[in-house]
Amino acid sequence: MSHPYQQQDFMSFTRANEWSSEQTQDFTLENGCHVEVWDTGVIVFEPPQEGSKDIILSCGVHGNETGPIEICSDFVQDLLDQKMLPAHRIMFLFGNPASMNIGERFVEENMNRLFSGAHSKSPGLCNRERIRAKKLEQYVDKFYQLNSDKERIHYDLHTAIRGSKNEKFSVYPFLHGKEYSKEQLQIMLACGVNTILLSNGPTTTFSYFSSNDYGAHAFTVELGKVRPFGENDMTRFIEVRETLKAMIVGGDMQLRDYQASDFNLFKVNRAIYKHDDSFEFFFADDVVNFTSFPVGFKLASEGDVDYKIEAEGEAIVFPNAKVANGNRAVLMVVSTELP
Ligand SMILES: [Zn+2]
Known part of the structure; x- marks a missing residue:
């Protein structure tokens, strides 16, 4: 039953190592699930039987967005404790542990403006968020190995500074003319997200990076309003938890047939x-x-x-x-x- 995160759980390890850690891990659980820790806040689970998807769930790119951090932390611990057996490879990324520790959106710079190489553009790798963003890109690259024919998924989970008319919404990155995935919209709906904003151009967000560079089905998913750790009403996250859990273990996500009338779709008019x-x-x-x-x-x-x-x-x-x-x-x- 042993794994290295029993005394100190993975979240505590992550928060104790704010920007990076040399304490990598590589072990196999009794249920056959292989686990690798590549850095602080970076953990990969590989199922005993090869799956058809490579899934990334990221959270805490903004450190005060606690709801998604709690959701992902619970998944990680359930996988380590063998309460869940993944059906697909899955990587969890906890983006900015230092800003989690101070309960702020970021320490020096908004990390969700630093992807697709923006971390190294003028004035260069001048702060730790820029260095971390570059490393996160490298972990995504390593995870989505070349020549994989698996379906790639990356949901970057957030909560918004404000409430929303529709509590949960997602930003669909700009696809450069590629077709929008109705199945992905059905998954969003099952997660309780019926409002989708179609982005109108390249951006420097994490989800655009995975979508554009790796062809992943990627979204920035906003799950409600920012609240401090422990003050989230977790009942508001039941649908997203259950749907993501079903995706991870290969269960039935209970998707409804696609109907345009189920969604509020928006496009950018201007900034x-x-x-x-x-x-x-x-x-x-x-x-x-x-x-x-x-x-x-x-x-x-x-x-x-x-x-x-x-x-x-x-x-x-x-x-x-x-x-x-x-x-x-x-x-x-x-x-x-x-x-
Ligand atoms: Zn955010």
Whole structure:
């Protein structure tokens, strides 16, 4: 029954080693599941019988987003304790343990803007988040070995700063004209996610990296509002837990037939950037994601520039007036259908 994470569980090991660890592991459990630890927060499970998928579940890329961290931590411990036997190779990534420890989104820089090589662009690998993002890319690369014909999946699990009109939503990375997967949308629906934002261009998020570089079915999955450790209402995560668990063990995910009417699909209409400290919003801090305003409504201003609602049904996503100058302050979206 023994494995190295009985005295100190994997989450505690991860939080005790904030940026990296030389304590790699390689062992096989009695049930035949092979386990490798490649770094702090990086653990891979290989089933005794070869599966058809290579699955990555990542969380804690923003350290204060505790719900997904608790979900993944529970899966890891259940797999180690042989309460679950995986049917597919699966890697868990806990992105930013140092920011988990201080209960903040990040230490020095938002890690979910550092993928697809952005970590090494100007000004270079100048902080630990950039170094960690580069390592996470290398672990994804190692996991999705070359010449694999397996279906690749990467769900990067988050919670949002604000509530959402639809509590859970996913961002579908830009596919460069490739077809959207209806089966993946059915899986999202089974996870309790019926609102999908179709991204309109390359980004430096973790999910776009896996989608674009490895052809993975990848999503940034927002599972609700940020709360401190221990304060999550875990009943809100039952559907996502059960669906992901079924995926991991090869059980029935209980997918419904695809129906367009089950989903709220949005596409990006435009992004509004903050250039200087005079930037301000004219809606309250508790206005939730996907709230729409009437055409002409003054949304924000910066100096003598006003930003107004341009399109019928135009709604806000990820508004943040506190971003650094030069960054996106809000994404403006409108409803759409699958092409
Ligand atoms: Zn996040």
